[in-house]
Amino acid sequence: ELKVEQNPLFLSMQEEKNYTIYCNYSTTSDRLYWYRQDPGKSLESLFVLLSNGAVKQEGRLMASLDTKARLSTLHITAAVHDLSATYFCAVDMWEYSGGGADGLTFGKGTHLIIQP
Amino acid sequence: DVKVTQSSRYLVKRTGEKVFLECVQDMDHENMFWYRQDPGLGLRLIYFSYDVKMKEKGDIPEGYSVSREKKERFSLILESASTNQTSMYLCASTTIRLAGVADTQYFGPGTRLTVL
Numbered sequence: 001e002l003k004v005e006q007n008p009l010f011l012s013m014q015e016e017k018n019y020t021i022y023c024n025y026s027t028t029s030d031r032l033y034w035y036r037q038d039p040g041k042s043l044e045s046l047f048v049l050l051s052n053g054a055v056k057q058e059g060r061l062m063a064s065l066d067t068k069a070r071l072s073t074l075h076i077t078a079a080v081h082d083l084s085a086t087y088f089c090a091v092d093m094w095e096y097s098g099g100g101a102d103g104l105t106f107g108k109g110t111h112l113i114i115q116p
Numbered sequence: 117d118v119k120v121t122q123s124s125r126y127l128v129k130r131t132g133e134k135v136f137l138e139c140v141q142d143m144d145h146e147n148m149f150w151y152r153q154d155p156g157l158g159l160r161l162i163y164f165s166y167d168v169k170m171k172e173k174g175d176i177p178e179g180y181s182v183s184r185e186k187k188e189r190f191s192l193i194l195e196s197a198s199t200n201q202t203s204m205y206l207c208a209s210t211t212i213r214l215a216g217v218a219d220t221q222y223f224g225p226g227t228r229l230t231v232l
Contacts, residue, residue: 004158031218033220033221041226042224042225043159043206044223048219048220050218088158102147102149102164102166102213103149103161103164104149104159104161104221105161106151106158106159106160108156
């Protein structure tokens with residue numbers, strides 16, 4: 001069974017601080033996704049990471065992927081209130097299923113609150 | 117912009133009713149997916165489809181069926197709704213999988229279904 005574990009699940013932090021969300025997954029995958037969800041809204045794609053050592057940055061968010069460690073991180077730099085949301089990582093099932101299945105397996109999400 | 121629309125934002129049904137959730141995408145995507153989202157559980161894959169009239173089971177297909185008669189439309193059917201199917205249902209679509217291409221899944225706004 002493909003498992004995706006995020007931690008922490010809840011995070012309250014102050015503006016201007018830095019923090020990292022961790023995403024561990026249990027088997028090989030060639031794709032790792034990060035999504036953001038605001039309350040009552042759908043999922044917004046943030047990053048798709050394809051290969052070992054991949055790093056992508058958008059504003060105050062930076063995502064990286066270590067396929068050997070089966071670990072991805074989402075780093076928040078100098079947090080601002082607008083980044084308050086729930087963040088999900090997800091892993092593609094294609095490799096795990098031997099090419100027989102598609103779709104994503106999601107972590108449970110990290111609920112991030114950034115306080116002034 | 118990719119647009120994925122779902123027929124209803126909120127739906128209230130009674131136990132035993134047959135329920136149809138509709139999803140339409142306008143980007144000519146081959147792949148479409150249905151997920152359900154529950155607090156503390158993240159998103160879980162119910163069914164997906166690679167092509168018209170084609171369907172594959174995801175992680176939690178029990179109690180659900182799907183229909184894809186046209187490329188742009190993917191329907192989720194609850195044959196006999198039960199209270200444990202009260203949830204947020206999210207539809208997603210993506211283009212055909214290509215090695216090395218960082219495609220993402222685009223999500224619809226979600227349908228919050230309550231079964232009484």
